[in-house]
Amino acid sequence: MLVRWEEATDKAAVYALNESAFGTSAEANLVDILRREAQPIVSLVAEDNKIVVGHIMFTAVSLSGHPGIKIMGLAPLAVAPLHQNTGIGTTLVHAGLQQCKASGYGAAVVLGHPGYYPRFGFKPSARFGIGCEYEVSEEKFMVMELQEGYLHGKTGIIKYHSAFTGL
Numbered sequence: 001m002l003v004r005w006e007e008a009t010d011k012a013a014v015y016a017l018n019e020s021a022f023g024t025s026a027e028a029n030l031v032d033i034l035r036r037e038a039q040p041i042v043s044l045v046a047e048d049n050k051i052v053v054g055h056i057m058f059t060a061v062s063l064s065g066h067p068g069i070k071i072m073g074l075a076p077l078a079v080a081p082l083h084q085n086t087g088i089g090t091t092l093v094h095a096g097l098q099q100c101k102a103s104g105y106g107a108a109v110v111l112g113h114p115g116y117y118p119r120f121g122f123k124p125s126a127r128f129g130i131g132c133e134y135e136v137s138e139e140k141f142m143v144m145e146l147q148e149g150y151l152h153g154k155t156g157i158i159k160y161h162s163a164f165t166g167l
């Protein structure tokens with residue numbers, strides 16, 4: 001399996017992948033909008049025999065009261081149904097976080113399953129005094145420092161790109 005940056009020619013495959021993984025076109029449409037409207041993004045694909053079987057996207061988020069802070073939001077993450085539970089999601093998350101870190105981001109957030117993301121180092125955001133603009137159960141919104149101590153003393157509310165509203 002190969003993990004690489006998404007290219008322009010992957011667009012249709014990434015759309016179909018998100019649609020089949022989530023069972024709806026909402027996330028697939030979101031990816032299309034973010035690709036057009038959100039910069040910077042980190043968008044990686046996992047390829048197996050030249051077929052796109054996984055996709056991960058990160059877009060920059062803001063933290064209230066801290067303009068200029070560099071935090072990425074992980075969403076969405078999708079693995080083709082027939083390839084799930086074979087480690088592809090794990091590989092994509094590690095590769096994506098590494099890319100965010102290399103691009104100078106100090107932390108990442110994710111709104112997701114509390115049984116999945118802690119293995120990468122994500123912790124409940126409340127521990128950092130950080131909340132989410134959306135009303136979500138506390139353990140589902142998680143934060144991870146990519147640079148040690150980056151969030152020290154930085155509390156507030158995380159806001160995603162407006163395309164996430166209504167998802």
Ligand SMILES: CC(C)(COP(=O)(O)OP(=O)(O)OC[C@H]1O[C@@H](n2cnc3c(N)ncnc32)[C@H](O)[C@@H]1OP(=O)(O)O)[C@@H](O)C(=O)NCCC(=O)NCCS
Nearest residue numbers: 021022077078079084085086087088089090111112113116
């Ligand atoms: C969630 C998802 C990205 C995980 O990727 P994956 O490649 O299947 O998972 P991996 O092989 O890396 O890891 C397997 C682990 O993930 C867990 N897992 C799989 N799907 C999960 C889900 N929907 N929620 C929580 N945990 C999940 C498995 O139970 C397994 O846990 P274990 O290691 O403790 O046994 C993938 O199943 C998927 O695309 N699901 C549909 C879309 C989705 O829900 N995306 C996540 C949005 S936050």
